[in-house]
Amino acid sequence: MLFFYAIIANFALAHSxxxxxxxxxxxxxxxxxxxxxxxxxxxxxxxxIVSLITLVMLQALLPFYLILLVxxxxxxxxxxxxxxxxxxxxxxxxxxxxxxxKLFINLSAMAAKVGVITSDTPLLGPxxxxxxxxxxxxxxxxxxxxxxxVDASHHALQQEIxxxxxSFRSAQKRLLAEFIYNNEADSRSRCAHPxxxxxxEINDFEILTVTPVVID
Numbered sequence: 001m002l003f004f005y006a007i008i009a010n011f012a013l014a015h016s017x018x019x020x021x022x023x024x025x026x027x028x029x030x031x032x033x034x035x036x037x038x039x040x041x042x043x044x045x046x047x048x049i050v051s052l053i054t055l056v057m058l059q060a061l062l063p064f065y066l067i068l069l070v071x072x073x074x075x076x077x078x079x080x081x082x083x084x085x086x087x088x089x090x091x092x093x094x095x096x097x098x099x100x101x102k103l104f105i106n107l108s109a110m111a112a113k114v115g116v117i118t119s120d121t122p123l124l125g126p127x128x129x130x131x132x133x134x135x136x137x138x139x140x141x142x143x144x145x146x147x148x149x150v151d152a153s154h155h156a157l158q159q160e161i162x163x164x165x166x167s168f169r170s171a172q173k174r175l176l177a178e179f180i181y182n183n184e185a186d187s188r189s190r191c192a193h194p195x196x197x198x199x200x201e202i203n204d205f206e207i208l209t210v211t212p213v214v215i216d
Contacts, residue, residue, distance in 0.1 A: 004054065012039055012046045023176055024210075030202050034176065034184045041172050045116055052111070055104045062097045113161055116168065185210040 016038035020028040028035040111117045185198030191207045193199050200208040 004050070008043070008046050008050045011050065012043045015042045015046065019172065019176055023173060023180065024200075024208060026202065026208055030208065031180060031184050031200060034180045037179045037183075038176050041175060048111060048116060052104065052108055052117075055100060055107075059097070059100050059104060062100065066094060066097065113164065181210050181212055 016035055017028040019038045019042065020026075020031055020035050024031060024034075028038075108117065180200075181198060185200050185208075187198050189199035189201065189207065191199060191201070193207065193209050194211070197209040197211045200210060202208055
């Protein structure tokens with residue numbers, strides 16, 4: 001469990017540092033409070049993504065568990081780490097595997113639609129591609145008119161997913177930019193700076209000026 005949380009923390013820290021660098025052009029260590037705020041913004045996303053990746057790993061390992069149960073059944077082993085009074089271990093494990101597959105498909109499709117995962121997300125990129133093609137629906141139709149309708153529907157869905165992805169990322173950047181300007185940067189400084197700008201002192205010789213901008 002600690003290893004699971006360590007993975008989430010590592011990815012979230014790296015992602016939040018990248019957000020800070022993309023917004024300010026300097027290292028995240030220059031803006032520690034904004035770095036913490038960026039971490040708060042990206043932590044739920046990475047918790048969800050790592051949970052889905054863990055679900056993928058369980059799906060990959062569970063068939064081997066089922067095969068192992070079948071192999072060990074003639075030797076009187078009916079289940080690993082199961083109490084003797086538990087019955088139907090093999091069928092229960094098989095149903096659990098089917099449920100995990102269904103849960104993974106639904107969660108990944110939902111996450112792709114709202115913009116949480118993209119085609120660049122580790123191990124989950126194919127889910128984004130499948131979701132953008134109609135949530136795992138086939139677009140092969142014998143009727144040309146029906147095929148045209150399906151293609152148009154898939155194209156509209158792709159545009160919606162792309163808009164949601166851009167909106168999700170823009171919202172993160174906008175919140176971070178507002179936090180840097182309103183909370184991290186100083187309105188008064190010993191260094192000369194434009195009247196409409198705020199200042200973050202990097203060291204004794206460098207400053208970072210922060211001006212309000214509109215993020216699309």
